[in-house]
Amino acid sequence: PNLTLAHWKKNTDRVFSLFSLPSFLLSPFSEELHFRMTHHRINTSYFNGGSASIFVFLLLLTTTCSAPIRGLDTFLTNQFRLDPKASNDSFGSLSSSLKRSLSSASSSLHFSSLSQSLLSLSVSVSLNVRFVGDSFPSSAATTFSSFISAAVTGDNFHVISPPPDSPTDHRLAVSHSLHLDASLSPPSLSSRLDTSLKSSIAGSTSSLRSQLLSVPYGSIDEIIRQEYEKEKHGDGGVYVYLISLGPQSKPYAYSYSHGDSSAGFTKCLGSIWTGKERYLWIDLSAGPVDYGPALSGDGVLPRGEFHPLAAFHGRPKSEKALLADLASLVYNAYQVLFVPSLRVPVYFEDSLVVQLIHIHGSETKDPSGLDFEFVKRTFMEEANNGGLLLGEQKLSFKSFSVNYRECPICSFAVSRGMNSYTSRFLFDNYTLIVSEYLDSKHMHRTLTESAEELRRAAGIHEEEDEFARVLPVYVFDLDINTPLLIDRYHQSVAFRDMVIAVRTRGTQTVSDYTCNGRHVFVHTRDLERPLVGSILQSMWGVSSTHLTWSPRHNTTLVDYTWSVGQTPFGPFSDISSLSFVQKDAAKRNILLTSLNTTIASAVDIIDSAVAYGGDVNLLKQNRHSEFMQRWNLLKYKIEKSVSALSHNDFEMALFYLRSASHDLYSMHSVVYLASQEVEASLICFKDPPFPWGSVSVFGLGLMALGYVYSKRDRLFRSKRKQF
Structure with missing residues (x-):
């Protein structure tokens, strides 16, 4: 019993830090767990307009339960109205008829197979593809759908960097499935887009540095956004607009910021845009564009007709070949953007604190390129608009400063992480150049081991909220003239427990990436955008838009498409704002982590009960009935949470997960208390009567054998020939 309890506490500590439970249920557990769980008790009087809209949506939410229980939806809807944070266990309020229905819901299943239903849950992703332009035939939607159906297979969500206790387990318990709706857009949309595009091309000036004409993306995006607002159904689905307006007077691509490329500043033009709302548009007539690693590396988008983005360029293709390329492109977007891998598992905490620690080398601070208020404003605007936080979460930023010369541990961390590499360049002849960089892993280890000393040097005090998630962001602003990057390529690196960034007096350096035939320059003094991306990875587990975990390759794949x-990741964009991809992933990651832990804990409870002899030997009749009621209610709530997650209704999914925690805890209490009553017993029995018959037969046989042996010479004497 003690091993079972410890194992359960280990797996569910993070889940129950989400939820508050009645204190009278906590008696079998330690005082530490009691304090942690009651600390998160929630005020039940909370109810606002956002909750009201979720309450109305609950009535329309379709359930994924295999056997719906009449009246249970109405009961849970009423509970959401009364207790939107699920701080109280509502099981005692169930009517006797609902309890009878819950008792018989899984009566046909064997006890040991109950957990199988929780391992087959799938989040349905609604994807709406619209073909815009006269270049698409009338059968494009049907053919495209057939290609997608043939290519898509059910797959689970994955995490790129799993927790240390299971470093090889990248697979989560919940899977995802694609539901596609493809159709042709009305001609009026393509007509408006074509008019706007021609006007933008006519008003743009050609660049001497690029063959592509730079067209502002806003003229097209505004029309697409209006179409999306008119067409969206409110089901949380994502819309992808594939645009082909035919050849234009000049080759063009889209610029995403003001200004043009210069000798020391590369503006990377593209042909895609992800909006703040759930839509993505791709102009297949733009370009062709190319960007990626310059010399070697994965993920390059090559110039030519081989990448699906260039499907309308180069040699003419058949209808099926063209639509096959587009199906490949959309499916890649589905994997990377719509169901992205988690960077790290993230757990729900009420309070999120980002500590920006500026370690400066000079007496005068240069705020240019390192405006902490800009970083804070980027996140707070999204948080205030409901884009990043769940439930009653609160986000705060705190800034600290420490002089590099007065911080020995800071100097030691830089010295410990300093490393060098060599490169060969062809000038008049081949020249070997030695460059320095900082090793992030060495710095992370040093900062982790000396965290307390560094906190004292920076004047950082303990947070008032003991259970707040605190993310320290160490910014090394070094007073040296040569450019210095982390791990050779990065200005900022994210770990699960901290962010490390560095900048020097050097203003820029040439990176190992190219865009449209020109090298991409890294402006090493500008740290704001790299910090936004790193904080997203560490605090919310949002993976970069060029990384995804592949279970088939058993490694992380790189694709810069x-x-x-609009992405804060990668070297080809200079935009710090967040699209729907990052905002949805931030909330979804917390719910997927909690779902995965809840399902794992429920499976552990069933396994523990089976180990003690199953429901017949372990659970008495009254406990068996309560256990089955709780189990079916837990299963129902988890299915409803997955259904809400399918509609991107993250608040409702959180409500069901919180409510399910009460049932999970009660089930464990039932098994735990029952295991305490299991006793070993020795049943005595009478010795059987002496087997006289068998012994007599054996004795007679033994005597007969002895007689034959003694008379063997006379009985077996052979006749010999006598002479």
């Missing part, structure tokens, strides 16, 4: 436009 979606690294232009």
